[in-house]
Amino acid sequence: MIYLDHAATSWPKPPEVIRAMADFLEQAGGNPGRSGHRLSVAAGRMVYEAREAVAGLLHAPDPLRVIFTLNATHAINLALRGLLEPGDRVVTTGMEHNAVMRPLRALEQRGVTVVVVPCAPDGSLNAADVGRALAPGTRLVVVNHASNVVGTLAPVAEVAALAHADGALLLVDAAQTAGVLPMDIEALGIDLLAFTGHKGLQGPPGTGGLVLGKRVDASLLRPLLHGGTGSRSEFEAQPEFLPDKFESGTPNGVGIAGLGVGIQWVMARGVEAIRQHEIALTRRLIEGLGNIPGVQVYGPTDAAQRTAVVSFTVEGRRVSEIGLRLDEEHDVLCRVGLHCAPAAHKTLGTFPQGTVRLAPGASNTLAEIDAAVDAVAKVVRS
Amino acid sequence: MNTCGVVLFHTSSMAFRAEKILARSGLAVKLIPTPRELSSDCGIALQFEWAQRQQVEALLQQAQVELSQMQRIAL
Numbered sequence: 001m002i003y004l005d006h007a008a009t010s011w012p013k014p015p016e017v018i019r020a021m022a023d024f025l026e027q028a029g030g031n032p033g034r035s036g037h038r039l040s041v042a043a044g045r046m047v048y049e050a051r052e053a054v055a056g057l058l059h060a061p062d063p064l065r066v067i068f069t070l071n072a073t074h075a076i077n078l079a080l081r082g083l084l085e086p087g088d089r090v091v092t093t094g095m096e097h098n099a100v101m102r103p104l105r106a107l108e109q110r111g112v113t114v115v116v117v118p119c120a121p122d123g124s125l126n127a128a129d130v131g132r133a134l135a136p137g138t139r140l141v142v143v144n145h146a147s148n149v150v151g152t153l154a155p156v157a158e159v160a161a162l163a164h165a166d167g168a169l170l171l172v173d174a175a176q177t178a179g180v181l182p183m184d185i186e187a188l189g190i191d192l193l194a195f196t197g198h199k200g201l202q203g204p205p206g207t208g209g210l211v212l213g214k215r216v217d218a219s220l221l222r223p224l225l226h227g228g229t230g231s232r233s234e235f236e237a238q239p240e241f242l243p244d245k246f247e248s249g250t251p252n253g254v255g256i257a258g259l260g261v262g263i264q265w266v267m268a269r270g271v272e273a274i275r276q277h278e279i280a281l282t283r284r285l286i287e288g289l290g291n292i293p294g295v296q297v298y299g300p301t302d303a304a305q306r307t308a309v310v311s312f313t314v315e316g317r318r319v320s321e322i323g324l325r326l327d328e329e330h331d332v333l334c335r336v337g338l339h340c341a342p343a344a345h346k347t348l349g350t351f352p353q354g355t356v357r358l359a360p361g362a363s364n365t366l367a368e369i370d371a372a373v374d375a376v377a378k379v380v381r382s
Numbered sequence: 383m384n385t386c387g388v389v390l391f392h393t394s395s396m397a398f399r400a401e402k403i404l405a406r407s408g409l410a411v412k413l414i415p416t417p418r419e420l421s422s423d424c425g426i427a428l429q430f431e432w433a434q435r436q437q438v439e440a441l442l443q444q445a446q447v448e449l450s451q452m453q454r455i456a457l
Contacts, residue, residue, distance in 0.1 A: 036426050040425070040426075047398075063399070064396065231425070241392045
């Protein structure tokens with residue numbers, strides 16, 4: 001089987017990740033930060049270590065400004081619904097996932113102005129277009145770091161500089177980039193970064209988080225959930241300190257145990273090494289698919305300008321048929337359709353039929369890419 | 383640990399950070415349930431040897447670890 005759906009979730013997970021999760025349930029399964037007994041302390045220590053791992057990997061200034069959530073969508077909702085007020089203006093792009101567009105459209109109903117900056121047909125964003133869209137009252141700019149449809153990278157540092165010059169904050173959706181692209185939140189000027197644990201970070205589903213940069217005044221960010229935090233228990237008001245303010249309820253300890261070890265795995269292998277490996281796989285895939293008559297490949301032609309996500313269509317053929325035949329006849333697993341990103345497909349010109357998406361990851365080999373290209377060629381021929 | 387001190391924190395995350403910093407410097411520290419008579423700020427407190435309080439204070443201050451209080455306790 002050739003697994004080419006790492007943009008949906010990475011697979012297989014490193015054995016260490018699975019072992020850490022089993023160990024958590026067997027040996028350190030207390031409720032983190034609640035009780036003072038050894039199992040609770042062990043669980044709490046493990047959650048804190050994972051917080052440090054996230055901060056270390058992303059060069060975040062403070063592990064306590066890493067807020068764990070269930071996934072990137074949860075983190076994006078916390079940022080958008082926690083920050084934006086009726087009358088605020090938010091600028092985003094034509095390459096966003098519904099994790100961004102749906103909460104923004106809901107906020108629009110409540111008086112938030114949403115401005116969408118168009119992107120080029122290869123998904124690329126011109127930072128100057130964002131600059132032109134900024135206007136007084138713009139509270140936030142939201143940018144997808146890399147497209148989940150075609151992998152196109154956004155010019156995050158340039159957008160950050162423009163946003164800050166106009167007094168706006170920058171929220172980056174890093175669902176596709178955390179763990180596969182070297183990242184320095186401070187250097188890039190990212191104010192809020194939403195990540196998921198189960199893709200490039202090699203952790204399990206049910207993990208993710210929002211990282212707050214130095215410019216974000218956490219007292220202005222409202223929590224999505226209120227409840228027990230194991231702290232200030234004599235008061236019925238939500239605590240204001242981090243991370244407790246935003247982490248009510250028992251956390252996903254078993255998932256975070258896996259996430260922490262997943263990040264260790266990524267750091268041991270090296271993000272730069274993973275990046276170079278994925279560029280090599282992507283280059284081979286783009287070249288191979290481009291040589292098949294009738295196949296149209298979307299996104300930037302240079303593999304270094306994108307993450308390892310390659311979308312294509314075949315003239316006169318339905319994407320669902322191609323996906324099914326790749327799976328059943330050739331053991332190649334991919335994702336077809338709109339990938340929860342109708343806005344991005346409109347930008348690419350592939351709405352509403354969608355694309356076939358092949359998304360290699362750290363565990364794939366060049367030989368697997370060659371086999372997958374052969375499989376596509378066979379499906380296209382017959 | 384006959385004469386001990388405890389450090390209380392707003393959040394257990396800070397307690398784990400403090401434990402790591404102090405243990406790395408070779409101090410004998412232990413996370414214990416917060417003594418009820420002090421506070422219920424968060425469920426765990428960091429116990430240390432009172433004789434080492436100046437080192438504890440200096441290391442936590444240097445690492446910008448925010449604490450809610452530091453107390454001498456009789457065990």
